[in-house]
Amino acid sequence: MKTSRKLMQNGGITIPKDMRLKLGWKRGMSLDISTTLDGGLIVRKHVEICRFCGASQNLCRFRDLVMCRNCADTMKGALS
Numbered sequence: 247m248k249t250s251r252k253l254m255q256n257g258g259i260t261i262p263k264d265m266r267l268k269l270g271w272k273r274g275m276s277l278d279i280s281t282t283l284d285g286g287l288i289v290r291k292h293v294e295i296c297r298f299c300g301a302s303q304n305l306c307r308f309r310d311l312v313m314c315r316n317c318a319d320t321m322k323g324a325l326s
């Protein structure tokens with residue numbers, strides 16, 4: 247699927263409804279946005295990762311901070 251869209255004044259773009267439906271993206275969901283070396287943009291469904299090492303499994307949360315169990319254990323050891 248490919249389409250063209252104009253960039254709005256506030257920097258936003260509208261992702262076509264058929265693409266949103268195909269991807270299962272719903273209003274209000276979080277998206278991860280990154281740039282590519284060739285001047286492109288990648289938009290993906292948000293995946294939570296450890297704030298410290300980038301792991302995406304065995305995550306836990308402390309207030310607003312997401313971290314993996316390994317980093318949490320390392321932090322616990324450093325504080326005790």
Ligand SMILES: [Zn+2]
Pocket residue numbers: 296297298299300301313314315316317318
């Ligand atoms: Zn970690």
